Amino acid sequence: MITDTPNPLEISTDYPLESTRAHPPMLTPSYVFTRKRAPHRPLRVIPHTLTELSGPIYGHDSVQPLDNDLTKQGEGEPIGERIFVHGQVMDEDGRAIPNTLIEIWQANAAGRYIHALDSHPAPLDPNFYGAGRTVTADDGTYTFTTIKPGPYPIMGLNNYWRPAHIHLSLFGPSFLTRLVTQLYFEGDPLIQHDMIYSTAPESSREAMIAKFDMSATKSEWALAYRFDIVLRGQKNTHIEA
Amino acid sequence: MVTNKPKTITPSQTVGPFYAYCLSPVNYKFRMLASNSLVTKDVEGKHITLRGTVLDGDGLPVPDALIEIWQPDGLGRFSGHHPLLKTAEFKGFGRAMCDALGLFSFETVKPGGAPMRDGVIQAPHVAVSIFGKGLNRHLYTRVYFDDEEANKSDPVLNSIPEDLRSKLIAKEIEPDCYEISIRLQGEGESVFFDV
């Protein structure tokens, strides 16, 4: 991201700004919806104050036991390929981030969202709502059981298909560790054609691809994918043990 | 436990148009985690409405925008961080979806001033994140209030060219109701921060 200089304040940022270069720029013309929504003026750097360094706290009391099993939220079993998605949430220095909320949402196996405005002519599944929540354990790990989402077309664009993906939302320890991203599945041929995946710099894109994880598959039950999530981390707080 | 240092942070992606069932299930049956009302029985502060619009580069509404706010209570204390608010019902966090006209509104309390790192008190403000289709990364801004003397000495406001400051300041349009216009691009573009 381009930033204004000079700035009259002496800027002190607890979380390095450099690591945010892994994010897509605001304007990526090939993803057409950025054209009228990306600001023209560069983002302004400001110091990190308590406002930015604190953030909302949603711990274990904010989720219920079945919130992380999207196959158990309806009356019966949803249709599709049952999968287990797991991983670890950590900061940019590799330190585990415990007790942080993860929210996910996704299409069903047919590529259809429950959302009222999804007009893709694919069936809804009465037993699948496509949303879940969990809070990371002490070692930063998390698990979801769900149905592998189907690819879906962006309606109104000519033969444009999104790769299968799961949307994720995380808080982390402060308001500036907030992250909304998408998880893609290793081996999906649509990934290389996706304008949204490709908004991210080449050097960081692969961090959004979940890896098939044979060792975590559940016999006679579910396949598994591993997806680690890396949030921004604070400078100078890490001492090598 | 320290694992290997990762190569990169996980990049942001657009929230897309279909997040409502999970993030703001006002019209769905999923349990709400955060709504557009921050007011709780235990909260200290004056109740206010904070409302506004989100418009795109053509001045058209952004009906799919999701707004998140984060703020201290009326005494400038952040929930979960201030020793006296460790277990407060007041969360200081809200979420609101825009309607077809790009309008959003929050019921909250007027925040008190929160400190900078050097102990200087900032003018009362609310932190605002804007998510939407076509926003590869959420936008971050602040909303100040037009009836606060402290705006004149706020270090962040003062770091911004004078002609742009007003874009960060909500106007009290009727008693206890403040309004802000968020213009993503072009004429009247808001001020967004790189934090």
Ligand SMILES: [Fe+2]
């Ligand atoms: Fe999607």
